Amino acid sequence: MARAREGSSPLFAGNAAGTLRLIVYLALAVVLMVLDQRNGWLWQLRSAASAVVEPVYRLAGLPAAGVRTLGVAFADRQLLTSQNQRLREDLLLANAKLNRMAAVAEQNERLRRLLDTQHSLKLNVQLARVIGVDLGAYRYELTLNMGSRDGVEPGQPVIDAHGVMGQVKAVLPHTAVVMLITDPSHAIPVTIARTGLRTVAYGSRDGDQLSLPNLPLAADVRVGDKLLTSGIGGRFPPGFPVGRIDSVAPAPTGMFQVALATPAADLDRSTDVLLLHDQAEPKGPPDLPLPAGPPQDLAPAASASGSAPAVRTGPAGGALR
Amino acid sequence: MSRARLSQWWFIGTLAASLLLMLVPLPGVLEPFKPYWPALVLLYWALESEDRVSLGLAFGVGLFADLLDGVLLGEQALRLCALVFITVHFRSRLRFFPMWQQALAVLALLLNDRILLLLVRMLAGASLPPASWWISPFVGAALWPFLFLLLDDLRARLRIQ
Numbered sequence: 001m002a003r004a005r006e007g008s009s010p011l012f013a014g015n016a017a018g019t020l021r022l023i024v025y026l027a028l029a030v031v032l033m034v035l036d037q038r039n040g041w042l043w044q045l046r047s048a049a050s051a052v053v054e055p056v057y058r059l060a061g062l063p064a065a066g067v068r069t070l071g072v073a074f075a076d077r078q079l080l081t082s083q084n085q086r087l088r089e090d091l092l093l094a095n096a097k098l099n100r101m102a103a104v105a106e107q108n109e110r111l112r113r114l115l116d117t118q119h120s121l122k123l124n125v126q127l128a129r130v131i132g133v134d135l136g137a138y139r140y141e142l143t144l145n146m147g148s149r150d151g152v153e154p155g156q157p158v159i160d161a162h163g164v165m166g167q168v169k170a171v172l173p174h175t176a177v178v179m180l181i182t183d184p185s186h187a188i189p190v191t192i193a194r195t196g197l198r199t200v201a202y203g204s205r206d207g208d209q210l211s212l213p214n215l216p217l218a219a220d221v222r223v224g225d226k227l228l229t230s231g232i233g234g235r236f237p238p239g240f241p242v243g244r245i246d247s248v249a250p251a252p253t254g255m256f257q258v259a260l261a262t263p264a265a266d267l268d269r270s271t272d273v274l275l276l277h278d279q280a281e282p283k284g285p286p287d288l289p290l291p292a293g294p295p296q297d298l299a300p301a302a303s304a305s306g307s308a309p310a311v312r313t314g315p316a317g318g319a320l321r
Numbered sequence: 322m323s324r325a326r327l328s329q330w331w332f333i334g335t336l337a338a339s340l341l342l343m344l345v346p347l348p349g350v351l352e353p354f355k356p357y358w359p360a361l362v363l364l365y366w367a368l369e370s371e372d373r374v375s376l377g378l379a380f381g382v383g384l385f386a387d388l389l390d391g392v393l394l395g396e397q398a399l400r401l402c403a404l405v406f407i408t409v410h411f412r413s414r415l416r417f418f419p420m421w422q423q424a425l426a427v428l429a430l431l432l433n434d435r436i437l438l439l440l441v442r443m444l445a446g447a448s449l450p451p452a453s454w455w456i457s458p459f460v461g462a463a464l465w466p467f468l469f470l471l472l473d474d475l476r477a478r479l480r481i482q
Contacts, residue, residue, distance in 0.1 A: 022402065022406045025398075026403070028380070029380070029399035030395070032384075032395030032398070033393050033399070033441065035394075036393055037445055041394060042387070043391070046388060053389060056344065059341060060345050064345070132345075133346060134343070134347075134352075170391070177391065185447070185448070205448055205451065
């Protein structure tokens, strides 16, 4: 069974053929990279090969899931009890708050309907699980166990119990990859809750913070201010917590203030996340407003108080003169 | 005949395992310490049985890794090709190095690999990675003697060429 090795490995292997082959392969790789960068072929190829790729992801996610299961299996009984107790208290508190808010929310809904806006406080969400897979993009990505077969689309916002996590970047039939808000190439429009100042939060290079690089020098920004999504841009619905300001300092150029913020969401601890289904707002400018006044179905009944507005509109129209 | 087949499967199995290990995440703190497994395993096979590892194979493995990894098609193909070429080129010398020198050579190869990766990512428009990103080659080099002995021992036990 001895293999013939002679000749295949000369002591000073400097033959031109090998170098030529290397150059050909390297050139091929570079061409592939450029084409992929331009056309995004990789994801098309991946969804074509999803039958191979997705089981590998599930397999690679098994150790992380196993560790989690073991953690539960061997957890101290006391720990579990106290955790349970804490969750109960949280739930109680949340329910109490919700009940108090319910009346306000209803009123808000009614008023908004009166204004005929499209904003809604209702959430249309889908629960997804995180698969523990490392896709090599430092730590700016998350893999979910739902994909296009479950109705997930690129661009959908992803949140957890504490705030915005990111948005869906690419989907396979049963897997979705989420770009986190801490990715340096991600930007999210935010407002500062206390002052209403609108700005944009980018991911920072270290991968666990947000940076707000262009705040006006005169702007009132303090450590501890909360950031909410502003809804501008139409990708993220308004009003979700994004983070909290950690530090504010003037930029090196002296033209702006730079703030750093910690994300509100548990980016590296969440195992269950919510996919928002409401695409926030239609793109482009809003439709022209319909003729002023309450919408038809909310107009006061003609019998009850219909006469009062009619009297008022009569003279304004100038029809009597 | 079955022994030849077994050795073939063993070869493919180690490569597949290395790709899988590449995907398995480590807990947050240890994340930067994860070595680049496919490179280490390919290095081992390139040193130990050269007739199996060619540039074409490195390219293929790299493409498949890219398909799994999903950053940029051709990125790992390029890196693994460069790695295997250098290894095969200096194979005869690397093989007779004492282990610590071999580990140093592996460190140099892995650092070179990181520089290539950095170059590719920068050209693709990614931002500069954090400093902890450079730890991985050192971990890979530190693990190399153990990986080498483990794979060699298993190969001897299975009596595989």
